[in-house]
Amino acid sequence: MPDILPVHLAIIMDGNGRWAKQRKMPRIMGHKKGVDVVNKVVRHSSRLGIKYLSLFAFSMENWKRPGDEVGFLMRLLDEYIEKELTTILKENIRFTVTGQTELIPEGTRKKLLDAADRSAANTGMVLNLALSYGGRAEIADAGRRIAELAAAGRLKPEDITEDNFLEFMYHPEIPDVDLLIRTSGELRISNFMLWRIAYSELYFTDKLWPDITEDDIDEALEDFAGRTRRFGKTDEQIDT
Numbered sequence: 001m002p003d004i005l006p007v008h009l010a011i012i013m014d015g016n017g018r019w020a021k022q023r024k025m026p027r028i029m030g031h032k033k034g035v036d037v038v039n040k041v042v043r044h045s046s047r048l049g050i051k052y053l054s055l056f057a058f059s060m061e062n063w064k065r066p067g068d069e070v071g072f073l074m075r076l077l078d079e080y081i082e083k084e085l086t087t088i089l090k091e092n093i094r095f096t097v098t099g100q101t102e103l104i105p106e107g108t109r110k111k112l113l114d115a116a117d118r119s120a121a122n123t124g125m126v127l128n129l130a131l132s133y134g135g136r137a138e139i140a141d142a143g144r145r146i147a148e149l150a151a152a153g154r155l156k157p158e159d160i161t162e163d164n165f166l167e168f169m170y171h172p173e174i175p176d177v178d179l180l181i182r183t184s185g186e187l188r189i190s191n192f193m194l195w196r197i198a199y200s201e202l203y204f205t206d207k208l209w210p211d212i213t214e215d216d217i218d219e220a221l222e223d224f225a226g227r228t229r230r231f232g233k234t235d236e237q238i239d240t
């Protein structure tokens with residue numbers, strides 16, 4: 001394994017529908033297979049020593065999909081947390097959910113928040129599941145909180161800086177993304193983690209999410225380890 005690992009690895013898990021279509025199966029079968037891959041990738045990342053793993057599981061925009069697909073995804077999510085909580089706790093993983101969770105059906109939402117509570121003291125990898133998540137919504141929500149605090153006289157506008165803005169976002173303890181992987185060949189961000197990806201390394205693979213294996217993750221990590229991250233500086237500056 002490479003000696004430089006991303007601290008925060010984020011993945012846009014895309015291509016479930018196409019995976020199913022290739023096999024002449026309904027889209028939902030792709031989502032089902034996708035969950036198995038989630039389990040593999042979570043275990044693998046945790047064992048490698050990744051500190052934060054963010055997985056894009058359902059976007060704000062995905063609410064616009066046909067009702068039966070949304071319903072199936074919500075039930076799958078419910079099943080996932082019900083089944084996997086034991087493993088999460090056993091692997092010392094801290095589970096968090098990021099997004100507008102108030103939109104998630106109440107029973108499922110409760111289970112997710114309960115899993116977050118029960119794993120809160122864990123010291124291993126943070127598994128951050130992005131659900132009902134939109135990058136712009138997160139930034140707009142932060143703007144609203146800042147405005148409310150300022151209006152209440154608890155914050156001065158000049159106190160807001162680029163460095164402390166994250167404090168107003170969802171889960172401010174989760175740092176910038178170092179490596180962002182997107183599967184399925186699409187070359188776009190689809191509104192994921194906008195604030196935290198400002199200086200991320202991007203990695204795209206044509207493989208569909210249900211086909212992803214531990215080796216594919218290792219390949220992306222190897223690639224990341226070979227990148228030069230300058231953050232605006234020159235090569236000479238970062239060598240010293």
Ligand code: IPE
Nearest residue numbers: 013014015016017018019057
């Ligand atoms: C990603 O796979 C999972 C979700 C967005 C919930 P898709 O369902 O987007 O699969 P494609 O892109 O249609 O193949």
Ligand code: IPE
Nearest residue numbers: 012013014056057058059190
């Ligand atoms: C992004 O995939 C969201 C998730 C992976 C959960 P989409 O399939 O929704 O993205 P677009 O609409 O093709 O950009």
Ligand code: MG
Nearest residue numbers: 014015016017
């Ligand atoms: Mg898609």
